[in-house]
Amino acid sequence: MLCNRLRHLESIFCALLIVFILSSCSIRLTDCAGGPLANTEKLLQLQQDEFPVGAKAYLVLPNPIDSPKLNLFEFSSSTFRNAQDAVGLPGLSSTASLENKFLKVRQHSRFDSADLLVNPQELSEASVEVKDPKYSQVMAYHAITAISDFVKSLGFSVDQSRPLFVMVRSNLDPEKTESPVGKDINAYYVHNTQQPQLPRYIQLFGDVQYPLGADRDVFWHEFGHLFNESVSASKGLDEATERGAIYAESGALHECLADYLAESASGKGYIGKWTAKNIKEIKPGQPLRWAVSQNDSKNNFSQVGTWNPQTHGNRTYLVGEWCSRVLWEIRQQFQKEDSQTGAFFSDRTIFGAVALLGKNASMSEFRAALLESDTRLHCGLHQQSIRKAFTSKGFAETVAPLTSKLQLQAVPVGFNFSGSQAIPVAANGSAKEILFNIQIKNPNRASARNLRLVIETGDPAVVPITNFQGFGDLGSNATISIVGNNYSALQSSVSLSLDKKHANGRTRIPIVLKVISENGGESRFNLELSL
Amino acid sequence: MRKLVLATCFGVLIWFRMTPGEKQVSIPRIAARPAQCSTPTAEGNRAIASEEPRVQALGYPDLNEEKLRQQWGVQDYHQMEAEESESPFGKTVSYRFVQEGVPILGMVVRMTQNTSGEFVEEENTYRPIPRVDLDIQDLAERAEIIKTDMDRYQMSDLNTESLVILVRESVSEGELAFSTQAIDSVLNSKPTQLLLRVEDGQLLQKGFLRAEFGH
Ligand SMILES: [Zn+2]
Numbered sequence: 029m030l031c032n033r034l035r036h037l038e039s040i041f042c043a044l045l046i047v048f049i050l051s052s053c054s055i056r057l058t059d060c061a062g063g064p065l066a067n068t069e070k071l072l073q074l075q076q077d078e079f080p081v082g083a084k085a086y087l088v089l090p091n092p093i094d095s096p097k098l099n100l101f102e103f104s105s106s107t108f109r110n111a112q113d114a115v116g117l118p119g120l121s122s123t124a125s126l127e128n129k130f131l132k133v134r135q136h137s138r139f140d141s142a143d144l145l146v147n148p149q150e151l152s153e154a155s156v157e158v159k160d161p162k163y164s165q166v167m168a169y170h171a172i173t174a175i176s177d178f179v180k181s182l183g184f185s186v187d188q189s190r191p192l193f194v195m196v197r198s199n200l201d202p203e204k205t206e207s208p209v210g211k212d213i214n215a216y217y218v219h220n221t222q223q224p225q226l227p228r229y230i231q232l233f234g235d236v237q238y239p240l241g242a243d244r245d246v247f248w249h250e251f252g253h254l255f256n257e258s259v260s261a262s263k264g265l266d267e268a269t270e271r272g273a274i275y276a277e278s279g280a281l282h283e284c285l286a287d288y289l290a291e292s293a294s295g296k297g298y299i300g301k302w303t304a305k306n307i308k309e310i311k312p313g314q315p316l317r318w319a320v321s322q323n324d325s326k327n328n329f330s331q332v333g334t335w336n337p338q339t340h341g342n343r344t345y346l347v348g349e350w351c352s353r354v355l356w357e358i359r360q361q362f363q364k365e366d367s368q369t370g371a372f373f374s375d376r377t378i379f380g381a382v383a384l385l386g387k388n389a390s391m392s393e394f395r396a397a398l399l400e401s402d403t404r405l406h407c408g409l410h411q412q413s414i415r416k417a418f419t420s421k422g423f424a425e426t427v428a429p430l431t432s433k434l435q436l437q438a439v440p441v442g443f444n445f446s447g448s449q450a451i452p453v454a455a456n457g458s459a460k461e462i463l464f465n466i467q468i469k470n471p472n473r474a475s476a477r478n479l480r481l482v483i484e485t486g487d488p489a490v491v492p493i494t495n496f497q498g499f500g501d502l503g504s505n506a507t508i509s510i511v512g513n514n515y516s517a518l519q520s521s522v523s524l525s526l527d528k529k530h531a532n533g534r535t536r537i538p539i540v541l542k543v544i545s546e547n548g549g550e551s552r553f554n555l556e557l558s559l
Numbered sequence: 560m561r562k563l564v565l566a567t568c569f570g571v572l573i574w575f576r577m578t579p580g581e582k583q584v585s586i587p588r589i590a591a592r593p594a595q596c597s598t599p600t601a602e603g604n605r606a607i608a609s610e611e612p613r614v615q616a617l618g619y620p621d622l623n624e625e626k627l628r629q630q631w632g633v634q635d636y637h638q639m640e641a642e643e644s645e646s647p648f649g650k651t652v653s654y655r656f657v658q659e660g661v662p663i664l665g666m667v668v669r670m671t672q673n674t675s676g677e678f679v680e681e682e683n684t685y686r687p688i689p690r691v692d693l694d695i696q697d698l699a700e701r702a703e704i705i706k707t708d709m710d711r712y713q714m715s716d717l718n719t720e721s722l723v724i725l726v727r728e729s730v731s732e733g734e735l736a737f738s739t740q741a742i743d744s745v746l747n748s749k750p751t752q753l754l755l756r757v758e759d760g761q762l763l764q765k766g767f768l769r770a771e772f773g774h
Contacts, residue, residue, distance in 0.1 A: 062647065063647065183645075183646070183647045184644075184645060184646055184647075185643065185644050185645035185646075187642065187644055189642045200742050200748060200750055201713070201715060201740045201742060201750065203715050203740055204715065207713075207742075212772075213772065214770055214771055214772045215770075215771040215772075216750075216768045216769060216770050216771070217768075217769045218768050218769065219769075220752070221766065222664060222723070222738055222752055222754055222764055222766045223721075223723070223738045223739075223740075223752060224655070224662035224664070224723065225662060225720060225721070225723075225738075249771075253769055258644050259644065259646055261642075261644045261651040261653050261669060261671075262642070262653065263669070263682070269767065269769060270766055270767060270769070271764075271765070271766065271767065272765065272767045282769070307772075376647055379646070380646055380647050380648060382646075383644075383646035383647075383648055383651070384648070401648075404647075404648060405647060445709075445710075445711040445745055446710070446711075447710055447711060447744060448711065448744035448745055449745070450745050460762070461762075485729075486728065486729050487729060488727065488729040488730045491761070491762060491763055491764075493762070493764075493765045494765070515745060515746075516746060516747075519746070525761070525762045527761050527763075529756075529758075529759065529761065530729075530730060
């Protein structure tokens, strides 16, 4: 009898516990859906390559290699023409070029003559030859309007406070018609943070066999950079790269998110198969980067994120690709929940996290922001999946603290310049720029997580030029060494200029360099420079 | 039986810590409002706080420019320009400042909406710096001297259109500078952006572009 009563009490306790869990933060499962999407129909249309609104143009989507209608790498003009789909170009507002109030498509510069530009009345003629820059102009307008609609339908705005000029075969300086056309294959997104009077740019370079402008992935990725800045309200999400850092986790994050936007919107799980045809280091048929995990070293953070002088210049993209694989795994979890719209909810949670980030965000901060975004939108129902996506790819939740300080040595090297020559000079007030030879050693048994070198200054006589460099994780007893007096090689270090105007009569100016990592070991190096 | 009841109870608890996929539950698509069950974790707060300076949170139900000017002590010669961005968590409004049409770099007030829809200051670096003299008689001459002195760069035109005012934390006044595109011949024609003080050509800031292949 007593036993029965006890069991009864346990059942009541259990029921009360469940009620308590459900009511503790007023959770109803409907509250955990993150709210409806702004325009699900538009999102689905884009995924199915349907763009019915606006003047009709013809394009091979998303590019000639990934098009289901063109599966040969080599193709004639007639097969190319036959593979084109009709797409609508909404909102055109000029009769002389492809543009609206926000987006302006050009060939070389902002001030191109009319003959270089696609006249909207002749749209069907603009798309007969993949190497024709006018074909790239049509793709640019289509791609950017489509992806803008996509992110707006997810519930985000796009910063349109300045126009966006897209140059499909850009001059080095797009403000000048006489500036040389860039020859080397490349693509830039330029936010013009320090030139508020200028618009934003997407610049594509290289008159190559597989023009970047024929690949929608390229525009979606470049737009992704603008979108990252929009969502984060231009807080300086990756100020480090804008100020010359060769590597920063924030730079890798910027690339990761730009890739993820293009990969998720297209549903392909990789980016740049067409563009990769121009790059001899990439095996035939392989894309620039994969979000879907491959049998390679980029599934493990320690393989991509650990200091290695040989790969340092490319670390931004190695870590960026690794990060896009983490995001792809999170996306797959959302897709399990709803195969039709799960990916859109995943996109919203991921880009929602970007809105929560601050200046020069790190991967750890991004992971925390993802958890927070999921908490706010989905009651934290994906916490375990998010954590697992990071840990399963080698990004540990916790790292052992460093018990000994990191060891930092620095020697300044001055430079003056004459034409294209950088001339090493004494590191004092007569030098135009002062860079630093540096050696950083981790004497600990544990790795130093996300090691960074910064110039710590509040001195008005010190003008930091590149005041932040990231080096990735530094292994036990490993050393970073950046030495010599080669100006190009020293771009991996920090740099400054001395400002005599604000020296206030002093002849010696104190400088502090600081090395920091996420698990401690911070140390400073003090020196003085003569004016 | 007793053990079974307790185990079931714990099972329910653990079940609630799991992800929906693992529970085979699909996320409902319709909700009346975004979830408000957001108690940020300590870990989250610590990490997200980053290196941003935080200011006292003051709630504003709406953004009335006159009231904001008074609140922040914005000088008459500083005009405010607002930029808005929106995410599922609400709006962020960033105010930048301009003096007689010349943009000021280094001062911003950023307001974000909290869960009750009120705007709170997330960042405020506005300072009532003195008015900067924009009437430079020999501007063109100075521009030429600067260009000649820095012949490693191929610069855009330096004129009144390219002027900005830079506010540095350690300097009490705004500094008038040319802001220019510059192709750097020392670094293999790398495009950069420079801020050069009008008074003497001192480099005040250098900007680098986000290039996809190689640095
Ligand atoms: Zn990029």
